[in-house]
Amino acid sequence: MKGRPVVLLLSGGVDSTTTGAILREAGYALYALSFDYGQRHKIELRSCIESAKLLKVAQHKTVHIDLRAFGGSALTDNIGVPKGHDFRKDIPVTYVPARNTLFLSFALGWAEVLGACDIAIGVTAVDYSGYPDCRPEFIEAFEKLANLGTKAGIEGDRFNVHTPLINMTKVEILREGLRLGVDYGKTHSCYDPGSNGEPCCECDSCLIRARAFLELGMPDPVLTAST
Amino acid sequence: MKGRPVVLLLSGGVDSTTTGAILREAGYALYALSFDYGQRHKIELRSCIESAKLLKVAQHKTVHIDLRAFGGSALTDNIGVPKGHDFRKDIPVTYVPARNTLFLSFALGWAEVLGACDIAIGVTAVDYSGYPDCRPEFIEAFEKLANLGTKAGIEGDRFNVHTPLINMTKVEILREGLRLGVDYGKTHSCYDPGSNGEPCCECDSCLIRARAFLELGMPDPVLTAST
Numbered sequence: 481m482k483g484r485p486v487v488l489l490l491s492g493g494v495d496s497t498t499t500g501a502i503l504r505e506a507g508y509a510l511y512a513l514s515f516d517y518g519q520r521h522k523i524e525l526r527s528c529i530e531s532a533k534l535l536k537v538a539q540h541k542t543v544h545i546d547l548r549a550f551g552g553s554a555l556t557d558n559i560g561v562p563k564g565h566d567f568r569k570d571i572p573v574t575y576v577p578a579r580n581t582l583f584l585s586f587a588l589g590w591a592e593v594l595g596a597c598d599i600a601i602g603v604t605a606v607d608y609s610g611y612p613d614c615r616p617e618f619i620e621a622f623e624k625l626a627n628l629g630t631k632a633g634i635e636g637d638r639f640n641v642h643t644p645l646i647n648m649t650k651v652e653i654l655r656e657g658l659r660l661g662v663d664y665g666k667t668h669s670c671y672d673p674g675s676n677g678e679p680c681c682e683c684d685s686c687l688i689r690a691r692a693f694l695e696l697g698m699p700d701p702v703l704t705a706s707t
Numbered sequence: 708m709k710g711r712p713v714v715l716l717l718s719g720g721v722d723s724t725t726t727g728a729i730l731r732e733a734g735y736a737l738y739a740l741s742f743d744y745g746q747r748h749k750i751e752l753r754s755c756i757e758s759a760k761l762l763k764v765a766q767h768k769t770v771h772i773d774l775r776a777f778g779g780s781a782l783t784d785n786i787g788v789p790k791g792h793d794f795r796k797d798i799p800v801t802y803v804p805a806r807n808t809l810f811l812s813f814a815l816g817w818a819e820v821l822g823a824c825d826i827a828i829g830v831t832a833v834d835y836s837g838y839p840d841c842r843p844e845f846i847e848a849f850e851k852l853a854n855l856g857t858k859a860g861i862e863g864d865r866f867n868v869h870t871p872l873i874n875m876t877k878v879e880i881l882r883e884g885l886r887l888g889v890d891y892g893k894t895h896s897c898y899d900p901g902s903n904g905e906p907c908c909e910c911d912s913c914l915i916r917a918r919a920f921l922e923l924g925m926p927d928p929v930l931t932a933s934t
Contacts, residue, residue: 541776541777543772543773543776544771544773545770545772545773546770546771546772547816549768549770549817550768550816550817550819550820577815577816577817577819577820577857577858578812578813578815578816578819578856578857579816580856581812581815581816581852581853581856582809582812582813582816585805585808585809585812586805586809588804588805588808589777589804589805589806589808589809590776590777590804592777592804592805593777593804612855612856612857612858612860612861613855613856613857615855617855618852618855618856621848621851621852621855621856622852622856624848624851625808625845625848625849625852626808628839628840628842628844628845628848629805629807629808629839629840629845629848629849630804630805630839630840631804631839633839634839
């Protein structure tokens with residue numbers, strides 16, 4: 481795979497997979513980076529592998545990190561995932577402290593070693609109000625940090641953090657992904673899946689996804705696949 | 708241990724230990740955070756434990772991270788540590804990509820869970836020219852990121868990254884630490900120690916330390932201890 485290298489943060493969900501498809505279409509060679517951070521659903525890690533295959537990445541790494549050491553979130557602790565939470569109002573309990581800061585920092589480390597100046601992350605408008613580390617001003621602050629804190633940055637290269645979805649709704653994201661041929665049957669979004677990886681259909685992430693497919697007037701292929 | 712909590716990045720060396728002693732004197736309760744990042748000298752991890760005891764920290768955590776996955780530095784790869792490198796000129800090969808960005812990100816995650824708004828890191832003037840992620844403008848950029856990317860930050864608290872050593876020379880740091888009763892015989896600085904943890908006396912870190920003790924007109928207690 482040729483092209484300018486970009487480190488893509490890949491969770492195997494709709495957003496990161498679509499981000500990868502967009503960057504790939506733009507001519508980038510994808511270096512996908514996933515995390516095993518003690519999330520309760522190892523199904524997410526399987527989805528990352530599927531998604532990396534789908535995107536024909538140049539390389540895929542999974543880094544183990546130890547977020548459980550600190551606790552503090554439903555995604556890593558043994559506290560319940562809320563159902564039907566109004567994700568537009570508060571910071572949800574599924575928020576993991578400093579998660580995107582950490583993920584971007586690891587991406588930056590790999591980018592430096594690769595000699596890459598591009599990082600991509602699938603943060604979206606839908607997450608704005610809920611997660612502080614999904615906002616454009618946060619991304620800009622990280623870019624600035626990257627340029628001040630790295631060899632490449634101080635030697636005159638410019639790090640770019642690509643967020644092609646940041647102003648898109650979930651419907652717009654799906655529409656763009658479908659145009660690019662993304663098979664959403666292979667992506668995973670649920671915060672609280674069953675033992676075989678089937679989505680709960682009740683958590684924030686499932687609800688956002690379900691509404692979007694409904695609005696598109698098509699069935700969610702992940703549901704068709706699991707029935 | 709009472710006092711406002713601060714997450715202290717602790718490597719067990721002169722700088723981080725002195726930073727801890729300064730913050731402790733200022734009335735903070737220390738939450739020390741160390742990393743096992745595949746560094747070749749596990750002696751550093753033993754020093755962290757010694758140093759945490761010395762500082763009477765409220766809690767000490769060691770997080771395993773996987774910097775070796777990316778490679779790119781003499782401290783984690785199997786390439787030689789340079790001897791007598793002029794640390795004032797170039798970015799040394801011992802530079803680990805995005806290391807301080809990563810370490811500060813983990814500190815931020817723990818701070819959020821603790822409800823703390825203070826982080827401390829022992830970056831120093833000596834490291835300015837060699838390591839881009841030791842400069843004041845980098846630290847300021849991280850503070851800004853922390854305030855934009857966290858619950859606490861957007862809810863009105865202000866994260867502070869304390870760098871009490873940033874304008875101090877190594878001699879000034881040692882003088883301050885000695886005043887505060889730090890036992891430098893328990894601290895570890897060498898990038899390339901022998902199998903029993905004895906310093907090589909030839910790497911950048913050993914040379915900086917040796918010059919400083921020489922200037923102070925006293926023997927380095929870590930050398931006295933190991934002979």
